[in-house]
Amino acid sequence: MHKLRLPVKVELPSALARMVLDPKATSLHNDYGSFDRPLGAGEGHERDVEAAVDGSSSGMAQSSDVYQRQPLLPGAPLSKSKDKWSSGVASGSDYYEDDEDEKDIEGLGRHPGIPNGSGSGIVKIDIPAPLREEPRFPKEKWKTFLAFLFMVVNFILTTASLAMVHERVPDRNAYGPLPDVVLDNVVAQDWALNVSEVLIMIMSNCAMVIIIFHKHRFIVVRRIFLLMGLLYMMRSVTMYVTVLPIASKTYYCSPKANNTSPLLVTKRVLQLISGFGLSINGKHTYCGDYIYSGHTVVLVLSYLIIKEYSPKKCHPIHWGAGLAVLVGVIMVLVAHGHYTVDVLIAYYVTTRLWYIYHTLANNPNLKQYGPNNFLARLWWFHIFKYFEKNVGGTVPRQYDWPLPWPRRFLAKHPNRDS
Incomplete structure (x- = not known):
């Protein structure tokens, strides 16, 4: 007023x-x-x-x-600085600009003797463009081929171990099956083993289809080769060091040769490889491969592949895969193809190896050695680091057409993330 x-x-x-x-x-x-x-x-x-x-x-x-x-x-005239005073007070600023400062701000670089051009205290800093932070997923086909060789070598090692264990299996007539809480209460059914192996073929083929249509298929299949190689390597050791009596009284086992010559072992290895280690084709006639169950390993590993690398919204497929694994494992026990402890150990080893491997692969900090990274003390960590060091993050769930034809499937379109 x-x-x-x-x-x-x-x-x-x-x-x-x-x-x-x-x-x-x-x-x-x-x-x-x-x-x-x-x-x-x-x-x-x-x-x-x-x-x-x-x-x-x-x-x-x-x-x-x-x-x-x-x-x-x-010392500027009141008429010129009147607006500046009012604006400065209204905004709560402690500093006010004069005409010279405005001229310096508008024309940086007016003084050639100063690097950034202005003597008003304003420094111009050139900030470089930000680096790309997008994770990269190189194919590295050569590493994929090496992982395939790693798996093949360990599969051959497993079959060679079985070929030698067959000669050390206790005589069925002298030693009966070990006491087992499940096998003692279930009558053996030979057909159940065939059902289990049919489910193995279905599950493995479904997992293969998902890998083929995955956009980063070379990274995924490289991981599968490496994991299967590790599982086969450990299985070749466990079933060789401890030989259990035959769990089934009706399963056919080839007669012993009482000889473990390299030629005999080679013949048995070739026979087992030709039948992919399955009994349904009549090629697997050797006994003693109990700890741990190879059937359970393949079933569980196929389910983990489908669950991890298929679209998240395909819940019926995930539930169906889980049900198939459960039925397949039960059929193995019904057929007395393995002891219950074989199945439990196989499930535990397969899932723990899968979870540990993908935890390391999805966390860049865990790929480095450090005093607090105890996972780096795993004996296979060096192998893991070689194959995964260039993978820049979690592999996204993206899919594309794997073949160069027909061209209508190769039209440019954004990748579908699920």
Whole structure:
């Protein structure tokens, strides 16, 4: 609220007027600057006295502005800095800009002697473009081929171990099956083993189809080759060091040769490989491969592949795969093809190896050696690091057509993430 002041004529003594209106306030070179044009020594004093005596508002305003002006104000005219003052106060800024600063900001580089061009304290910093942070998934076909060789070598090692274990199996007539809580209460059914192996073929083919249509199929199949190679290697050791009596009383086993010559072992290895280690084709006639169950390994591994690399929304496929695995394992036990401990160990080893491997693969920090990374102490960590060091993150669930024909499937379209 502004109060309206009417001009009142006040008569002041000349001594008081001289004391209030100091002549040096209107001088040209005072401490606070001047708003008016330069006046003579007597002219300015007389004009101020006349304004005070006559009650002129302009004269009083000029005098009060002179005495109230603060030394912190810049030396620019009030009319030019008025907007800057109001904007600075309104925004709460502690600094105000003058005309020179504005010119420097608008034209950086005006001073050639300064690297960034301005002497107003503003520094221009060139920030490089950000690096790509997208994970990369190289195919590395050569590594995939090496992983395939790793799996084949260990599969041959497993069959060679079985060929030698067959000669060490306890005689069925002298040693009966070990006590087992499941086998002792289930009558053996030979047909159940065939059902289990049919489910193995169905599950493995379904997993293969998913791998073929996966966009990053070389990375996925490389992982599968490596995991199967590790599982076969460990199985070749466990079933060789401890030989259990034959679990089934009706399963056919080839007669022993009482000889473990390299030629005999080679013949048996070729026979087992030709039948892919299955009994349904009549090629698997050797006994003693119990700890741990190879049937359970293939079934569980196929389910894990389908669950991990198929679309997340395909819940019926995941449930069907899980049910097929359960039925297949039960059929193995019904046929007395393995002891219950074989199945349990196979499930545990397969799932733990799968989870540990993918945990390492999906976390870049765990791919490095460190005092707190105890997973780096695994004996196969060096193998893992070689095959996974260039994979830049979690493999996305993306799919595409794997063949160069027909062309209508190769039309450009965004990858579908599921």
